[in-house]
Amino acid sequence: MDALVVADLVKDYPTRKGPVRALAEVSFRVGEGEIVGLLGANGAGKTTVIKILCGLLRPTGGRAEAFGVPTSRPEVARYVSALLEGSRNVYWRLSVEENLRFFAGLQGVPPREARRRTAELVARFGLEEKRRTTANLLSQGMKQKLALACALVKGTPVLLLDEPTLGLDVETSHELRGMIRELATGEGKTVLLSSHDMGVVEDTCRRVVILARGRVVADDLVPNLLALFRTRAYRVSLGDGLPAEARARLAAQLPALRTLDGERALEVELPPEKDVYALMDALREAGVAVDGVSRVEPDLEDVFLRIVRGER
Amino acid sequence: MRYLWTFRAIVVRFLIELKRYPLNTLSSLATLYIVFLILFTGARYAQGLGVNLFGEGLEGLVVGYLVWTFAIIAYSDLSWELMREAQQGTLEQLYMSPQGFRFVSASWIVASFLVSLVWIAALLGLMMLTTGRVLRFPVGTVLPLLLLTVAPVYGIGFAMAGLALVYKRIQAFFQILQFVFVALVALPADAPWGKALPLALGTRLLGRAMADGETLATLPPLDLLALAGTAAFYLLVGVAVFRVFEGIAKDRGLLAHY
Numbered sequence: 001m002d003a004l005v006v007a008d009l010v011k012d013y014p015t016r017k018g019p020v021r022a023l024a025e026v027s028f029r030v031g032e033g034e035i036v037g038l039l040g041a042n043g044a045g046k047t048t049v050i051k052i053l054c055g056l057l058r059p060t061g062g063r064a065e066a067f068g069v070p071t072s073r074p075e076v077a078r079y080v081s082a083l084l085e086g087s088r089n090v091y092w093r094l095s096v097e098e099n100l101r102f103f104a105g106l107q108g109v110p111p112r113e114a115r116r117r118t119a120e121l122v123a124r125f126g127l128e129e130k131r132r133t134t135a136n137l138l139s140q141g142m143k144q145k146l147a148l149a150c151a152l153v154k155g156t157p158v159l160l161l162d163e164p165t166l167g168l169d170v171e172t173s174h175e176l177r178g179m180i181r182e183l184a185t186g187e188g189k190t191v192l193l194s195s196h197d198m199g200v201v202e203d204t205c206r207r208v209v210i211l212a213r214g215r216v217v218a219d220d221l222v223p224n225l226l227a228l229f230r231t232r233a234y235r236v237s238l239g240d241g242l243p244a245e246a247r248a249r250l251a252a253q254l255p256a257l258r259t260l261d262g263e264r265a266l267e268v269e270l271p272p273e274k275d276v277y278a279l280m281d282a283l284r285e286a287g288v289a290v291d292g293v294s295r296v297e298p299d300l301e302d303v304f305l306r307i308v309r310g311e312r
Numbered sequence: 313m314r315y316l317w318t319f320r321a322i323v324v325r326f327l328i329e330l331k332r333y334p335l336n337t338l339s340s341l342a343t344l345y346i347v348f349l350i351l352f353t354g355a356r357y358a359q360g361l362g363v364n365l366f367g368e369g370l371e372g373l374v375v376g377y378l379v380w381t382f383a384i385i386a387y388s389d390l391s392w393e394l395m396r397e398a399q400q401g402t403l404e405q406l407y408m409s410p411q412g413f414r415f416v417s418a419s420w421i422v423a424s425f426l427v428s429l430v431w432i433a434a435l436l437g438l439m440m441l442t443t444g445r446v447l448r449f450p451v452g453t454v455l456p457l458l459l460l461t462v463a464p465v466y467g468i469g470f471a472m473a474g475l476a477l478v479y480k481r482i483q484a485f486f487q488i489l490q491f492v493f494v495a496l497v498a499l500p501a502d503a504p505w506g507k508a509l510p511l512a513l514g515t516r517l518l519g520r521a522m523a524d525g526e527t528l529a530t531l532p533p534l535d536l537l538a539l540a541g542t543a544a545f546y547l548l549v550g551v552a553v554f555r556v557f558e559g560i561a562k563d564r565g566l567l568a569h570y
Contacts (some may be wrong), residue, residue, distance in 0.1 A: 105321020108314025
């Protein structure tokens with residue numbers, strides 16, 4: 001069953017100069033237990049989609065549902081919880097435990113079960129020593145963990161995460177990525193994650209939906225999107241640089257060649273009739289000392305930029 | 313049962329926040345008492361000059377001040393709290409309760425009303441000690457009267473909170489309303505238009521219950537009916553205004569922006 005359904009979603013924001021279209025017939029589905037990345041530049045419509053799915057924003061047209069429940073109804077909160085805008089979702093004057101118990105209670109969880117879930121999440125997120133500390137005294141990373149724990153304590157099957165790693169250091173970001181992956185693999189949660197951090201998305205999501213100017217411009221598995229832009233490009237590290245004569249000889253055989261790192265490396269895109277052996281032969285004939293050769297693979301950031309620019 | 317657990321969570325949070333800042337809580341009570349002392353001193357001085365500033369005497373001053381205090385606490389607990397929630401980003405989370413935001417805010421009002429009763433009892437004790445006048449507190453009469461008297465203030469609080477969701481910075485307007493409440497408490501409630509205004513009639517009826525020992529059975533039924541009608545009218549209009557502005561905020565995505 002689909003956990004989330006977004007069909008022909010339209011959102012116009014009223015302004016003095018007339019309505020501004022933020023979403024134009026956006027459609028996608030998220031299956032149960034999937035982690036899907038929602039990508040887009042600033043103003044592409046990611047947060048608008050997430051807020052409509054939370055029931056916090058009224059769509060102008062179209063349909064948004066969680067487990068068949070329209071997101072305009074309060075009951076949708078039985079299925080969906082969210083971490084919105086980083087760590088702004090917690091009460092700064094309440095301690096870690098008090099926040100967790102409050103949000104469990106807000107969901108309608110009985111006190112005993114709320115205490116059990118609180119203890120479990122405090123342990124899982126490594127917040128034991130800070131469990132009685134008020135949220136305003138926590139570090140940014142801990143606030144972020146607490147905000148995620150507050151979304152989890154509700155026990156909903158769907159989790160919407162808007163910029164969950166915003167402002168985090170590399171170590172905490174990696175730790176949080178592991179936790180997000182565990183949500184799907186260990187607990188079967190459905191996660192829709194919006195982030196500008198491509199590393200987080202590539203590391204956690206199996207599938208991505210890319211938005212540009214309020215429209216879905218790509219919706220596919222990450223490996224398929226990477227394959228779209230895979231080329232026959234190779235990067236060659238040079239032991240002694242690239243003398244002018246060698247460069248001229250290589251350029252005659254391999255027109256799509258460019259030097260990198262102050263001529264300590266070069267990147268070559270092989271034409272269809274040549275293979276990597278032909279490249280090695282050309283390098284040997286030019287008298288170039290080779291340190292290493294590797295295939296140039298596009299990462300999600302390249303793919304995202306090229307799709308948004310309309311290259312595919 | 314879900315509703316009960318949500319209600320419990322909201323009351324517990326209310327109490328935790330109250331307990332976490334005891335100095336703030338005590339200073340609020342002290343400020344209210346000091347303001348009363350200034351009013352009381354002024355009233356006694358005026359009485360010494362042969363001027364009766366309060367038609368119903370000191371009992372009128374005590375009851376009027378009590379109602380005004382209750383109104384201010386009720387109003388600020390609701391409207392300031394909603395603004396604070398929007399400011400810190402937690403209002404959206406309250407909207408994401410399966411029990412609905414209306415239940416959440418109603419629970420908040422009940423918590424605020426119950427805690428305000430403790431405040432009012434403490435302030436009443438201090439005021440009686442200061443004035444030397446003993447006022448009655450028949451719970452069965454005073455509680456329903458108090459609830460009906462402040463219900464319009466909750467309505468106004470809802471309407472203001474709705475305005476704040478959309479227009480954001482309206483604190484100056486909030487503060488002006490506190491002075492409007494003084495006028496409403498002091499207004500005569502004999503004329504029909506006086507009975508139709510918030511606070512005026514309720515203050516008079518509470519005065520009769522607390523100073524003269526009248527009960528719900530002895531108070532004029534038409535006045536009680538007018539009080540209930542006014543309470544329902546202002547509360548419903550306030551909630552309706554809030555819903556209109558809530559809809560605008562949901563259309564424009566303003567629930568979290570401040």
